Amino acid sequence: MATILFYILSAVALIATGLCVTCKNAVHAVVYLVHAFFALALIFYLLGAPMVAALEVIIYAGAIMVLFLFIIMMLELAPNEPGKGPGWQRWGPVLLLSFSLLVCTLLLIGVETTTADGVPAYYASPREFGYALFKEYALAIEVVSFQLLFAAVGAFYIGKKDCRKEDKA
Amino acid sequence: MIVPLSHLLIVAGLMFFMGMACVLARRNLIMILIGVEVMINAVGLTLVGASAYWRQLDGQLAVLLLMALTSAEVSISLAMVVHLQRRKRTIVADHYDEMKG
Numbered sequence: 001m002a003t004i005l006f007y008i009l010s011a012v013a014l015i016a017t018g019l020c021v022t023c024k025n026a027v028h029a030v031v032y033l034v035h036a037f038f039a040l041a042l043i044f045y046l047l048g049a050p051m052v053a054a055l056e057v058i059i060y061a062g063a064i065m066v067l068f069l070f071i072i073m074m075l076e077l078a079p080n081e082p083g084k085g086p087g088w089q090r091w092g093p094v095l096l097l098s099f100s101l102l103v104c105t106l107l108l109i110g111v112e113t114t115t116a117d118g119v120p121a122y123y124a125s126p127r128e129f130g131y132a133l134f135k136e137y138a139l140a141i142e143v144v145s146f147q148l149l150f151a152a153v154g155a156f157y158i159g160k161k162d163c164r165k166e167d168k169a
Numbered sequence: 170m171i172v173p174l175s176h177l178l179i180v181a182g183l184m185f186f187m188g189m190a191c192v193l194a195r196r197n198l199i200m201i202l203i204g205v206e207v208m209i210n211a212v213g214l215t216l217v218g219a220s221a222y223w224r225q226l227d228g229q230l231a232v233l234l235l236m237a238l239t240s241a242e243v244s245i246s247l248a249m250v251v252h253l254q255r256r257k258r259t260i261v262a263d264h265y266d267e268m269k270g
Contacts, residue, residue: 014184147238
């Protein structure tokens with residue numbers, strides 16, 4: 001059961017990624033990429049990483065993709081005329097992907113993740129994850145926090161309006 | 170492990186090369202950044218698969234560090250996209266070729 005779900009979810013992720021990289025409109029590409037990230041999060045859950053799956057949805061699909069959408073809409077980078085072709089051609093792929101993701105999510109509730117030879121599959125609970133993260137990898141967490149701080153400072157500096165002065169001269 | 174590691178690596182590899190094709194072929198800066206996102210996620214899939222295969226937690230922790238790296242990268246590069254858009258009113262990568270030798 002888990003194996004079949006894995007192949008279905010891989011197909012959904014690959015199709016969504018393929019539609020994303022071939023899409024003309026940037027907003028449509030971001031929406032397809034969110035589908036790919038949801039499929040990847042479910043695959044992570046199947047592989048015994050529930051914490052990583054939750055973070056994938058929260059950080060990637062939630063935060064980073066919304067940041068992309070925000071920038072695209074703020075700078076008006078996407079064409080805003082309605083797409084050509086009949087409605088089902090525009091709505092079909094995204095509805096199909098969403099529906100298959102919904103079905104996979106519902107099937108995932110009752111799935112038993114054991115391998116073919118009866119050994120229970122590897123499963124790292126969020127508690128183990130947190131212990132390992134803040135004990136063995138405490139230094140890495142400090143370094144990453146500095147990295148995020150520097151990124152915030154850098155983004156603030158680059159995004160300042162004063163940077164335009166040197167270009168106009 | 171619910172599937173052989175090779176199948177998982179095939180999926181991750183296909184996804185990585187789709188992202189790479191997006192980075193190399195598209196000229197829109199936003200689409201180039203989306204291609205980088207796809208590549209980073211393929212790497213994350215490989216790490217989680219390796220974590221499940223060897224029954225070690227380190228792969229999942231590496232994915233967490235990868236997510237932090239991606240957030241930093243995306244914030245900086247989107248700020249640069251805003252800056253470039255203000256500077257030249259375009260985000261097509263071919264228009265930024267002043268340093269062409």
